[in-house]
Amino acid sequence: MESPATTTTIPEAVFVEIIVRLPLRSIARFKSVSKRWKALIESSYLRRVFVSLHKQSSSSSWSLMFGTDYPYPIAEAIGLHGCKTWDLPRSLGSYITPFQPHPDPRARVYYISSSNGLIWIDVFVHRTDVETFPYKTFVGNPVLQQWVEIPPPPQECKHTALVTRLDEDGVVSSFKVVRTCDPDESVAPNEWRVYVYSSETGLWSFKRLMSSVPVQYTCYYPPVNVDGVIYRWERIVDNSEPGSLLAYDFFGPEDGDDCCQVIPLPLPYNEDVRRCLTASGGDVVYIEVLDGILKVWTLNKNKNGSGGSSSEWWHLSGEEINLVSAVGYDLDCFPMALNPFNADIVYVWSCQDSCLVSGNLKTQEFIVHQGSESRWSSGEGCYCAKSYLSSGYIEDNHNITSVLMLSQFVLPQWMDPVPRLPN
Template sequence: METSITTIPDAVLVEIFAIFSLRSIARFKLVCKSWKSVIESSDFRRVFVSLHQNSSSSWSVMLPTDYHHTIKEVISFHGCKTWNLPKSLASYIMPPNLPNTEYFYVASSNGLVWIDVTESTTCSYKSFVGNPVLQQWVEIPPPPCPCVATGLVTRVEEDGVVSSFKVVRTFQKFEAGDRGMYIRRVYVYSSETGLWTFKRLLNSRPVNHPAVNINGKLYLWERRVSSSEHGVIVAHDFYGPEADDHCQVIHLPAVPSGYKDVKSCLTTSRGDVIYIVRIGQKLKIWRMNNNSENGWWLLSREINMLNVMYFWFCIPMAMNPLDNDIVYLWSQKHHCLVTGNLRTQEFILHQESEKWTSSEGCCCINTCNFKGYIKATNHDKSLLILSQFVLPQWMDSVPRPPN
């Protein structure tokens, strides 16, 4: 008896696979080599991204690691059509087959996450960069000397593929340089070489951690304690020329004199760096202007807080990474999260732990750990920076070093 095998054309497979979520597609790649080849093709990537371009993606707003040595989400969104994850992103972040260890989130960029893992008996640590949903991890060797975690940056090609990443660590001691500058010594690990390189960066003053990252750049806050100004942002492009040792100095928008209780945050949304500040009774949202010839900041929104009764004495926390109409604030009066729609100027008070589901996915709020954090950091002229972990609209294998 003859058995005939019907081969489905690749073009048909592309149309079929594209309607599924990335979580399902990751399993399809394991079925056979031909399916894997179709899914990893540029044609399939283009069709999938086009089909899902209006769909949300999974994301979380995380607490900085210098306060919690465990992974803590303040706000999380999952269950969207693009990825269809049944749990929040923090649920997938775990070390690869390492028992008896403690691990914590350090930074993320374009769907990759950096975690540090500590062995409980020897107190030694290991670092990994990977995609927690796909459970693909690359172990990062120790730097040449002890230094603090600074940030993670990625290179994204024109087709949306993450082609490489860099891990940045900073030596804690600053050195005085020429013309009143400080020398910041950093070590940079690149997935393209699998090696650490040493780099000297020039700053006008020491910088604070954590960092905001976008488009291969790290943005750190430099607070000028002796000045009435709110400080500056120091930026460096780690995918720029290797010989470039200077940092961009970006002054934050000026605060009118006479205001002492100023609260602000630095965040990102839809590919832009966003600065949100509460000055007295007003909330102002500034978007970083890439064309510095016309000034570094563009004022995009301004809201009178008197229009919302419980909006008094709120601290800006972050902005929705995929929707620049949605802002998150912390109510000092009610000790809870406030979600604000800047377009409609509608604001909602949330409970400490809250969860709701919509047609786009599931959103979870858990601010029990944030109360202690905001109490420890709530002082005049402090700039709040919470880390955003956002999955992209497309799934890439983690870039691996040559060795």
Template sequence: METGRRRTIPEVEILARLPLRSIARFKSVCKRWKSVIESDYFRRLFGSFHRSSSTSWSIMFRTEYLREMTQAIGFHGCKTWDLPKTLVSYIMPFQEYPNLPTSEYYYIASSNGLIWIDVFVSRIKNKVYSYKSFVGNPVLQEWVEIPQPPNPWVQDKHPWYPSPYSGVGMVTRVENGVVSSFKMVRTVQMELIDRRDEGMYLWRVCVYSSETGLWTFKQVFSSRPVHGGRVDSPVNLNGVLYLWDRYLFSNGPGVLVAHDFYGADDQCQVIPLPGANDEHEHEHDDEHEHVRRCLTTSGEDVIFIEVIHRILKAWRLHNEKSERWQLIWEVVMPSFISDVNCFPLAMNPFDTDIVYLWDRQHGCLVSGYLQAQEFIVHQESEDGSSSEGDCCRVNTSGTEGYMEERCDGVLMLSQFVLPSWMDSVPRPPN
């Protein structure tokens, strides 16, 4: 018979088994607990207990003028965070300006659990809005106000007010599993210049770095133009922004213009999308009028999806220039899905087996499980969202509002994915 006392589980180990939403509240109990929770040891201990748990995510539309912030589909019931509601519901009402109309909040971009929003707080002379930019984690209600970028036109008599669409995107740097810094990118101008006797497009941007707390101007060169004012958010992964471009009057897939904002190079990569044919890209092909495409990410991969006449194909981007894209799926979709009005929206942020589509003909969102070739139609509920399981929310009416006018191009929705640890929002040194 064992006579020794049963080992007492330390309070730190008990705390590490809780979800992050609960742990965040314990940080304010006392300085000792705050110090313990913010230690590397506690973060590793928490990770060991929650290794098999997923995290919360949301697939968002970038906010258009006078539209409300809209989530297409999201998952919030993970054990890592234990959220009782969807991620978008934590953004509004915004704690700094709780009485503003929801149409005055613009979701610009997201990267590794941080989101960038512009808040239009007042109207001033000449019908120009005064706005403020914030980057933060809405679940933790931790926000950093970003200073306004400098005026690029020093000689201009009129002040420069970038529109909400001048914000291009955001990238982050992750070190040891923690977001250590972020950069925000705003387009200033784009013009064709002559450089070394070769025609190059100049993409002039203003970049904010959390490491310095400053905006700096940067000139980036590309053999294809960069349209930084597009409605869709560019895809970002590992510090790189991927923007889409296509020749005017072309029905082909076009190219990606990619730039690493943590790198030292001033050149963009131009990456042809699968199926692109430079020789015939200007030709008008009726067959291509019904092709629906999207660019998304899943895990550590950039994914390109194409749907035409119920044939769904998905490719993974490779770093090898000789073979940029690897075909990972080719699936025939069932007959109940529209053959010409089915738009791929995104792939699951963690599982390349799951894809999300919008069937415009029937006004519904569809989940596709590609390995099993099973497709599920999500119906609208009375409150404007439907629940798939207890933790997945589908916004059919909101998605319909954004998708009713889409016809071609490459759709790029923003993935707001919470990290597996409650990183503090990076701030510049005091």
């Protein structure tokens, strides 16, 4: 039976104008009031009004996450919460555990990848619970506690990435889980073998992707994924060059070729460079620090084909920054990422101070976040830098020949439902 409030004669347009001014966390709870409220809140009409009203909002809740090879299963380097769109009281990682669909205290939940507000987690259970795979895979939204269990692949594979497709309104219409097969000495060194699960079919498919450079079957760093394209780094065996990115569009035409784009990283290369690959505002971004100079490159979107020099693929974003002048002392640091929404904000890790340093690339103003400054507020919300996690991660990954790649978990501007197979 509906409550008296839902049987009033409030015009629907007035009701919508009221509710869209609330944060998404509150709107989600109102769906349980009545069938009428649930239908209206889930309608495309209310979503479009909400998105239009909040289109000037510069951000949503987000976190930069470590991969599962790090000892902590759920590890955030930097997070933003409390923004107006969602008004979350805690960082995103805290919503992943405890994992409600599998509350067994013996289970261990590992964050794997994220795309457009959905995340992929593996829940490890006791081997007595399953015969072949000691884990269960889920894709979902931890804030809304909506989850879809993914069946195991035909054979044991390494985790790679989650990719999504958006419809014309920017809502996630489908997703794919990509796993890299275990190494096989009999296959060509330039072949990347993957299993791909599609939410549209509920099935796994096998793909052989070819590359013009040798493929290493390692998944230590989470690849960057933008608009359904996975960008994974391939190192050069002798470390004499910066390596390349392998890019493949997993939502490309079905009849297209299965060849990866090979994207050279910016040159010249120096063995002492420290670098990371990240994304901001839909762009793939490469950041390096060498001899106290910070440079930021953005991948050219209009470059076609897999040939060409690095200068054809990348362009410098803004001026080079002398960190000694900007910070005030010789800063020994590793670049970590850009702000997912604001490409002017960069985050680096100070080795000598064991803390996060944030900077504005336009104004060249940098802030060292030490001690109590690991939490700070802005007009967007509340930032949190988990220094003890970042310190351990950087120490374990101090090999300067590597490319650091943190995974971005960014909530969407609306409560997109998790795509499911038709009943």
